[in-house]
Amino acid sequence: MKKQITQKNEILQLGITGGIGTGKSTVCKIFETLGIAVYDADIRAKMVMVTDNILKKELKKAFGEEVYLSENEINRDYLVKTVFSNQTDNSKVEILNSIVHPAVGRDYQNWYNENKDKSPYLLKEAALMFESDSYKVLDAIIVVHAPLEERIKRVLKRDSHRTEEQVKAIISKQMPENEKLKRADFVIYNDGSHSLIEQVLKLHEKFQSLS
Ligand SMILES: CC(C)(COP(=O)(O)OP(=O)(O)OC[C@H]1O[C@@H](n2cnc3c(N)ncnc32)[C@H](O)[C@@H]1O)[C@@H](O)C(=O)NCCC(=O)NCCS
Numbered sequence: 779m780k781k782q783i784t785q786k787n788e789i790l791q792l793g794i795t796g797g798i799g800t801g802k803s804t805v806c807k808i809f810e811t812l813g814i815a816v817y818d819a820d821i822r823a824k825m826v827m828v829t830d831n832i833l834k835k836e837l838k839k840a841f842g843e844e845v846y847l848s849e850n851e852i853n854r855d856y857l858v859k860t861v862f863s864n865q866t867d868n869s870k871v872e873i874l875n876s877i878v879h880p881a882v883g884r885d886y887q888n889w890y891n892e893n894k895d896k897s898p899y900l901l902k903e904a905a906l907m908f909e910s911d912s913y914k915v916l917d918a919i920i921v922v923h924a925p926l927e928e929r930i931k932r933v934l935k936r937d938s939h940r941t942e943e944q945v946k947a948i949i950s951k952q953m954p955e956n957e958k959l960k961r962a963d964f965v966i967y968n969d970g971s972h973s974l975i976e977q978v979l980k981l982h983e984k985f986q987s988l989s
């Protein structure tokens with residue numbers, strides 16, 4: 779643990795971030811079993827991409843009608859190819875983010891209002907936290923960290939539809955790990971040699987005592 783928290787919100791709100799395959803969702807499952815409400819930005823982003831009509835219009839304008847298979851279904855393969863295939867060109871992913879992230883920010887505020895009385899503190903899980911500026915409204919950020927080779931192995935085992943090259947392309951669109959570690963308030967090491975449960979329990983005690 780690095781810093782003390784200077785709480786700016788009425789209810790303590792923590793962010794959990796880390797690159798693809800670092801173990802954010804695994805860590806969040808442990809917090810959920812402890813009764814903590816967790817907002818999953820990946821899942822909610824996919825939801826707003828099919829429910830928010832203004833966002834849908836913007837996506838079609840930016841990437842073409844083929845971005846949707848139907849009104850309620852994103853053309854995932856097309857979008858992955860369009861935004862992630864070129865490791866050196868970030869322009870497409872930046873357009874996608876500029877359309878999706880403000881809508882996710884609004885959705886988080888609604889979720890916060892619905893959940894603030896249900897949990898001693900709240901967690902927001904997002905792969906892109908520093909990249910999307912969403913960290914600014916949170917009280918502190920936990921970074922989940924795992925070695926690169928381990929992450930690639932875990933993702934390939936979890937997602938049979940992805941190739942190693944595709945995983946590396948996604949990683950190339952995310953903030954470098956050392957930059958995230960520098961900006962972290964707390965770090966959870968998921969390298970196989972530190973106990974995840976023990977690390978989560980320690981943080982849980984700390985957050986409960988503050989909330
Ligand atoms: C590009 C899409 C269609 C790929 O879908 P797919 O089912 O293959 O992957 P999934 O959503 O499970 O994401 C897997 C991982 O890719 C990474 N990732 C997702 N979106 C982004 C992005 N815009 N930039 C960098 N990495 C990303 C994250 O680590 C994520 O956990 C989808 O991720 C998407 O719609 N992204 C835009 C929404 C977004 O930015 N989500 C990230 C958190 S807010």
Ligand SMILES: Nc1ncnc2c1ncn2[C@@H]1O[C@H](COP(=O)(O)OP(=O)(O)OP(=O)(O)O)[C@@H](O)[C@H]1O
Pocket residue numbers: 796797798799800801802803804805820905932933935936968969970
């Ligand atoms: N310590 C570990 N040992 C072995 N496997 C692990 C460990 N931690 C996580 N995993 C596995 O690695 C995969 C990636 O973990 P997880 O889905 O939690 O990562 P994530 O950071 O949420 O990924 P994404 O950014 O893609 O959503 C999962 O299949 C998970 O079960």
